[in-house]
Amino acid sequence: xxxDHYLDVQAEDVIRLKGHRIGLEHIVExxxxxxxxxxxxxxxPGVSLEQIYGVIAYYLHHQAHVDAYIARIDAAAEAHYQTxxxxxxxxxxxxRAIIAQRQQEHALR
Numbered sequence: 001x002x003x004d005h006y007l008d009v010q011a012e013d014v015i016r017l018k019g020h021r022i023g024l025e026h027i028v029e030x031x032x033x034x035x036x037x038x039x040x041x042x043x044x045p046g047v048s049l050e051q052i053y054g055v056i057a058y059y060l061h062h063q064a065h066v067d068a069y070i071a072r073i074d075a076a077a078e079a080h081y082q083t084x085x086x087x088x089x090x091x092x093x094x095x096r097a098i099i100a101q102r103q104q105e106h107a108l109r
Contacts, residue, residue, distance in 0.1 A: 006054035013073055017047055017055065023072045027055045 008018050015024040022044055032038045038053045044052075059066050088096075 006051050006058065009085070013069065015069065017051060020044075022047060022049060023073075024055065024059075024066065025073060026072060027052060028059050028066060031056055031059065 004018075006018055008016050010016055015022070016022060017027070020029050026044075027040060030043060035043070037049060041047060041049050058071055084107060
């Protein structure tokens with residue numbers, strides 16, 4: 001199973017399904033959540049069932065490599081979020097705090 005049959009490496013740590021903007025990580029995430037290939041196809045109707053099976057087969061043959069890739073992009077996304085959150089204007093921080101407080105109060109009821 002070769003990566004280029006169903007996937008495109010577009011940049012460092014950017015792997016997409018060939019012909020789509022859907023990342024490898026999205027298919028693998030659904031697979032980990034217990035979705036069948038047919039259920040994944042319902043989530044992404046533009047992606048063929050053959051392509052989904054191919055991506056899952058690639059993942060199963062290269063699991064350590066793909067898991068490391070997903071860990072890297074998850075860490076990068078978290079770092080980006082933390083940078084964004086740290087630069088958030090005070091009014092946005094206040095609104096977030098109010099929302100969190102209301103959610104907590106609602107959960108205690």
